Amino acid sequence: MVRAENVHKSYGRLEVLQGIDLEVAPREVLCIVGPSGSGKSTFLRCINHLEKIDAGRLSVDGELVGYHERGGKIYELREREVCRKRAEIGMVFQRFNLFPHMTAMENVREAPVRVKGENQRAAEERGRALLDRVGLGDKVDVYPNQLSGGQQQRVAIARALAMQPKLMLFDEPTSALDPELVGEVLDVMRGLAQDGMTMIVVTHEMGFAREVGDALVFMDGGVIVEAGPPREVLANPRHERTKAFLSKVL
Amino acid sequence: MTTGTDILGTPLPAPAAQGRPPTIQAIPVRHPWRWVAAVVVLALAVAVVYTFATAPGLDWSVVRTFLFYPEIMHGVLVTLALTAIAMLIGVVLGVILAVMRLSANPVVSSVSWFYIWFFRGTPVLVQIFFWFNIGSILPYLHIGIPFTSLVWVGTTNQIVTPFLAAILGLGLNEAAYMSEIVRAGIISVDTGQTEAAQALGMNRVLVMRRIVLPQAMRVIIPPTGNETISMLKTSSLAYIATVGELFFIQKEISNFNYDIIELAIVASIWYLAMTSVLTFGQYYLERYFARGAARQLPLTPIQRFRRLLFHTHDPVPVVTAVEPPMFFPRHRP
Numbered sequence: 001m002v003r004a005e006n007v008h009k010s011y012g013r014l015e016v017l018q019g020i021d022l023e024v025a026p027r028e029v030l031c032i033v034g035p036s037g038s039g040k041s042t043f044l045r046c047i048n049h050l051e052k053i054d055a056g057r058l059s060v061d062g063e064l065v066g067y068h069e070r071g072g073k074i075y076e077l078r079e080r081e082v083c084r085k086r087a088e089i090g091m092v093f094q095r096f097n098l099f100p101h102m103t104a105m106e107n108v109r110e111a112p113v114r115v116k117g118e119n120q121r122a123a124e125e126r127g128r129a130l131l132d133r134v135g136l137g138d139k140v141d142v143y144p145n146q147l148s149g150g151q152q153q154r155v156a157i158a159r160a161l162a163m164q165p166k167l168m169l170f171d172e173p174t175s176a177l178d179p180e181l182v183g184e185v186l187d188v189m190r191g192l193a194q195d196g197m198t199m200i201v202v203t204h205e206m207g208f209a210r211e212v213g214d215a216l217v218f219m220d221g222g223v224i225v226e227a228g229p230p231r232e233v234l235a236n237p238r239h240e241r242t243k244a245f246l247s248k249v250l
Numbered sequence: 251m252t253t254g255t256d257i258l259g260t261p262l263p264a265p266a267a268q269g270r271p272p273t274i275q276a277i278p279v280r281h282p283w284r285w286v287a288a289v290v291v292l293a294l295a296v297a298v299v300y301t302f303a304t305a306p307g308l309d310w311s312v313v314r315t316f317l318f319y320p321e322i323m324h325g326v327l328v329t330l331a332l333t334a335i336a337m338l339i340g341v342v343l344g345v346i347l348a349v350m351r352l353s354a355n356p357v358v359s360s361v362s363w364f365y366i367w368f369f370r371g372t373p374v375l376v377q378i379f380f381w382f383n384i385g386s387i388l389p390y391l392h393i394g395i396p397f398t399s400l401v402w403v404g405t406t407n408q409i410v411t412p413f414l415a416a417i418l419g420l421g422l423n424e425a426a427y428m429s430e431i432v433r434a435g436i437i438s439v440d441t442g443q444t445e446a447a448q449a450l451g452m453n454r455v456l457v458m459r460r461i462v463l464p465q466a467m468r469v470i471i472p473p474t475g476n477e478t479i480s481m482l483k484t485s486s487l488a489y490i491a492t493v494g495e496l497f498f499i500q501k502e503i504s505n506f507n508y509d510i511i512e513l514a515i516v517a518s519i520w521y522l523a524m525t526s527v528l529t530f531g532q533y534y535l536e537r538y539f540a541r542g543a544a545r546q547l548p549l550t551p552i553q554r555f556r557r558l559l560f561h562t563h564d565p566v567p568v569v570t571a572v573e574p575p576m577f578f579p580r581h582r583p
Contacts, residue, residue, distance in 0.1 A: 079454065083451045097443060098446075099446070099461055100465065101539075156446075
């Protein structure tokens with residue numbers, strides 16, 4: 001579903017991604033781990049074109065991200081096209097980024113109504129079901145700042161799911177949470193994976209990667225150092241840098 | 251009740267048996283100088299007010315006569331109309347200029363910069379005067395649709411009435427200030443908000459309208475309230491364009507009866523009344539846009555008054571986001 005070939009990205013002179021190759025199959029859960037500054041989040045943000053890639057090819061469902069290829073030439077996509085594609089990809093952020101001026105329900109309902117033009121009643125019905133699913137059926141009319149971090153992140157997941165995405169991106173979804181709140185968010189993500197959602201998860205939760213991930217990628221310095229089934233990589237890292245990193249976080 | 255163990259496994263001592271100790275009843279520190287200061291300040295204030303209120307030349311009956319005089323009332327209405335229309339122009343044009351200023355297009359953002367530089371850099375009085383006298387350099391206006399023969403020609407003084415000249419001067423000047431206020435509001439919103447909205451597939455217009463501007467409002471409203479109050483007073487400069495607003499009217503009357511101070515007091519009473527109403531309006535507007543920002547909405551003045559009467563011993567609610575409005579009016583002219 002997601003295919004990256006030799007993806008490069010720089011900010012000025014700093015090369016954040018130096019040739020990323022990977023592939024994610026439908027219904028697969030890919031976990032990306034690595035030290036901060038290794039380019040994990042940047043790569044994730046390239047997938048829904050929040051960042052532009054400089055070189056290489058990156059495609060979702062066989063279509064280039066942010067570009068359109070015709071007759072051997074690459075054309076930049078119009079905003080409308082970029083938005084249409086983003087609407088099919090859900091994203092969950094480290095700092096939740098819920099809309100603070102809207103209640104949980106309004107957060108969840110906003111994009112289906114405004115972007116997809118869904119009927120308000122229908123969107124609310126589905127929103128209620130989604131909030132129920134993440135265990136917040138009783139917080140429908142509550143503003144984000146009245147929720148705990150874990151609850152906010154679960155609303156954020158419901159908000160992304162409301163667009164019925166074919167792919168979900170998680171950018172360190174539990175890094176900003178108090179330790180005792182991590183579990184409730186991971187439970188929701190585990191449920192999603194079991195339902196067959198295609199997911200790319202940037203995380204420091206090695207337990208989650210081992211248990212839920214179908215594949216694991218270790219990134220460092222803008223390259224993929226090591227990739228494979230999570231159990232293998234985590235138990236027997238082959239590369240020195242992977243070993244050094246894992247010895248610190250496990 | 252079980253007692254715990256510490257990290258080494260040693261049992262912790264059982265909690266004290268006597269329960270919660272009595273609440274501390276301390277004798278408060280006395281502040282005698284506060285009383286002295288209060289008495290001195292109050293005495294001075296009373297002296298000043300008394301001196302002016304009983305000034306031998308001041309005839310309060312004149313103030314009473316003219317306070318609800320039909321011409322004065324009409325002046326109040328014109329002042330309100332000037333303020334409302336000029337602020338409307340200021341806010342709408344200000345939002346447009348702010349968005350232009352943040353545009354990626356260098357020409358668009360430079361034009362906005364230039365506009366702000368020009369209209370903020372010249373006095374409002376001069377600007378009103380300019381529009382009032384525009385007819386002297388452009389006697390005729392041609393309004394037409396390009397490449398067609400549809401043209402309307404008229405004298406400038408037909409179109410730019412004194413009222414319109416004042417509106418243009420006040421409104422275009424205000425837009426320059428408002429655009430800076432709006433811009434500050436827009437950039438105060440966390441970029442994560444824009445990203446989250448974009449990731450949901452919202453386009454730039456939708457992100458601005460539904461996500462960024464509503465949050466920017468919290469930052470925009472207090473200074474806009476200041477601007478409106480300031481505008482109410484600045485609108486008195488329209489007298490230079492012979493617009494019959496409150497200041498112009500009271501001046502006309504005092505030119506006739508020489509009760510200068512009395513009529514200035516009449517005008518001041520009306521200006522104060524109008525700014526007071528605006529102060530309340532702003533308070534409720536801020537309360538509305540504080541949704542989701544404060545854990546508990548601040549009490550309205552009426553609620554606070556009721557609480558003062560009936561619940562004097564309740565703990566005061568913690569107000570985190572919105573303070574009651576305070577004004578530091580700016581003197582522009």
